[in-house]
Amino acid sequence: MRLHLDYNTQDYKPPGKVDRSVRSARILNFRTKDYSFLRFYTNIADLIIRSYGHHNLDPLLPLHRLELLQIHAAPRVNDWSQLSELPRLVLVQMTIAPGNWLYGKHQVVTSFAPLAQCHRLQTLVLQGYVPRDGNLLALAQLPRLRYLSIDDVFPMSQLARFAAMQPDVTCSLLNPYRLFDRRCKKCNAGLYALNGADAETRRPLCPVCNEARLRRHLDKWRNCQKTRN
Ligand SMILES: [Zn+2]
Numbered sequence: 030m031r032l033h034l035d036y037n038t039q040d041y042k043p044p045g046k047v048d049r050s051v052r053s054a055r056i057l058n059f060r061t062k063d064y065s066f067l068r069f070y071t072n073i074a075d076l077i078i079r080s081y082g083h084h085n086l087d088p089l090l091p092l093h094r095l096e097l098l099q100i101h102a103a104p105r106v107n108d109w110s111q112l113s114e115l116p117r118l119v120l121v122q123m124t125i126a127p128g129n130w131l132y133g134k135h136q137v138v139t140s141f142a143p144l145a146q147c148h149r150l151q152t153l154v155l156q157g158y159v160p161r162d163g164n165l166l167a168l169a170q171l172p173r174l175r176y177l178s179i180d181d182v183f184p185m186s187q188l189a190r191f192a193a194m195q196p197d198v199t200c201s202l203l204n205p206y207r208l209f210d211r212r213c214k215k216c217n218a219g220l221y222a223l224n225g226a227d228a229e230t231r232r233p234l235c236p237v238c239n240e241a242r243l244r245r246h247l248d249k250w251r252n253c254q255k256t257r258n
Contacts, residue, residue, distance in 0.1 A: 185225025
């Protein structure tokens with residue numbers, strides 16, 4: 030059974046006792062600031078919420094069977110520590126409102142580290158979020174992680190170390206540079222954007238005309254991989 034709530038179901042009333050038949054829930058633009066009704070659905074494995082109005086993630090705590098979690102826009106939540114108590118999570122996708130993200134705005138949360146306790150995580154998409162503690166490497170301990178999507182706000186030292194610790198994780202930022210969708214005006218070679226928020230330049234470089242700068246960046250990246258932290 031799937032629970033479906035949206036802006037047309039504002040007359041919804043919680044069941045009053047636990048309903049174990051519900052395995053998935055779609056809560057899309059449902060106008061409430063109180064998500065405590067989730068405690069009646071302790072068997073939910075798959076939860077998608079768009080526009081989460083609650084001010085913290087406490088309502089997720091009874092959902093011990095949660096495996097797939099997507100929350101698209103939770104503007105009042107700045108602490109993810111509750112996620113550390115959901116050990117079955119395999120996929121987590123947290124995104125801010127696309128308008129904000131496209132305009133380069135970020136939402137600050139205390140830390141990404143609570144997710145490091147979800148040892149089954151394979152797919153992690155954190156779009157538009159920045160951790161106040163700046164710590165990305167906490168996630169490099171996740172033993173089953175295979176896909177990571179993060180914003181380009183982390184220093185080269187952390188990205189390079191992460192790539193060294195988790196060579197099997199697919200993530201466009203876990204490489205020294207990524208292909209850029211423009212070509213060099215001089216020689217027509219495909220341009221590269223350097224990864225690392227503290228890279229020498231934020232301007233895309235040409236592998237032919239800017240070969241020396243690109244090599245310097247590559248050397249720095251490799252040095253970061255050798256040093257601990
Ligand atoms: Zn060129």
